[in-house]
Amino acid sequence: GAGVSQSPSNKVTEKGKDVELRCDPISGHTALYWYRQSLGQGLEFLIYFQGNSAPDKSGLPSDRFSAERTGGSVSTLTIQRTQQEDSAVYLCASSLNVRLTKNIQYFGAGTRLSVL
Amino acid sequence: KQEVTQIPAALSVPEGENLVLNCSFTDSAIYNLQWFRQDPGKGLTSLLLIQSSQREQTSGRLNASLDKSSGRSTLYIAASQPGDSATYLCAVCYYGNKLVFGAGTILRVKS
Numbered sequence: 001g002a003g004v005s006q007s008p009s010n011k012v013t014e015k016g017k018d019v020e021l022r023c024d025p026i027s028g029h030t031a032l033y034w035y036r037q038s039l040g041q042g043l044e045f046l047i048y049f050q051g052n053s054a055p056d057k058s059g060l061p062s063d064r065f066s067a068e069r070t071g072g073s074v075s076t077l078t079i080q081r082t083q084q085e086d087s088a089v090y091l092c093a094s095s096l097n098v099r100l101t102k103n104i105q106y107f108g109a110g111t112r113l114s115v116l
Numbered sequence: 117k118q119e120v121t122q123i124p125a126a127l128s129v130p131e132g133e134n135l136v137l138n139c140s141f142t143d144s145a146i147y148n149l150q151w152f153r154q155d156p157g158k159g160l161t162s163l164l165l166i167q168s169s170q171r172e173q174t175s176g177r178l179n180a181s182l183d184k185s186s187g188r189s190t191l192y193i194a195a196s197q198p199g200d201s202a203t204y205l206c207a208v209c210y211y212g213n214k215l216v217f218g219a220g221t222i223l224r225v226k227s
Contacts, residue, residue, distance in 0.1 A: 004159070031213065043205065043217040056214060091159060098213040102148065102167055105215065107159035 002026075004108035006092050012114045013082055021077040021111045025094030032075050033095075033105060034067060038088035046090075049075060050098050082115045089113070118143045122206050122218035129196055130226050137191040137221045139206030144184050147209040151180050151191050154203045154220070163204075164191070196225045 005024040013019050025032050034046040045059040049069040060066070064083075069075040079086055089112050093105040123138045139149070148167045152160040164173045164180040166189070172181040179192040193200060201224050207215040 033214075035215075035217075042219045043207075045214040045216070048213060059214070093160075095213075102165060103209070103213060104150070104162050104165055106162065107152075109157075109159045 004092055004094050004106055006108040006111050008111060010112045014116055015084060016081055018080045019082055021090050023075045023092030026106055029094035029096055031095045031098045032069060033093040034077050035091045036088045037091060084115050087113055087115045118216045120206055120208050120216050120218040122221050124221060126222040128224040131198060133196050134194050135196055137204050139189040139218055141187045141208045144187050149182055149189050150207045152205040154205060198225045198227045200225050
């Protein structure tokens with residue numbers, strides 16, 4: 001596609017439910033990143049993939065958060081047993097290759113998650 | 117701890133003014149530094165990327181500089197326009213390609 005696509009754009013869920021957020025990267029981009037933007041914390045890194053592997057999961061806040069990437073393309077971020085503090089905008093980005101020093105990350109519009 | 121600080125937090129200027137946004141970072145072992153723009157309800161748009169070996173980058177009315185030794189970067193916007201109103205984010209890329217973001221500068225350009 002022309003850009004990074006995220007779905008849904010908005011998600012409202014009840015506390016304790018599981019949610020899945022989807023990211024379609026730019027075609028041909030081998031690297032994919034997840035970030036979270038919340039009012040109190042700013043923009044923070046969650047996880048990145050090179051191909052289908054996740055070399056750095058250091059930003060995942062707890063074991064309720066997981067992510068996978070299949071076929072070197074689409075990625076899904078799953079949050080289990082959602083809590084109110086999970087409410088935030090979840091942003092996905094992709095880039096050509098992490099091994100490039102000029103590695104521009106292109107961002108999607110995000111998924112706004114509200115946990116009631 | 118890798119931290120990025122942006123000053124000022126907000127800025128309001130009349131149209132036509134030149135302005136400078138500041139970014140400082142604590143860990144100088146960077147891969148590159150990027151400036152992004154974020155419009156309300158939208159994702160981030162990359163404006164400029166400066167590699168660790170470079171001192172500055174220019175794109176149109178934008179110029180970004182990098183001083184690794186002092187842990188500072190500036191984004192200079194010439195002849196500001198109302199369409200420049202947005203939040204500007206500085207992000208430092210470290211080994212492993214994770215971006216560490218500042219809190220942003222909210223810019224308003226008044227016509």
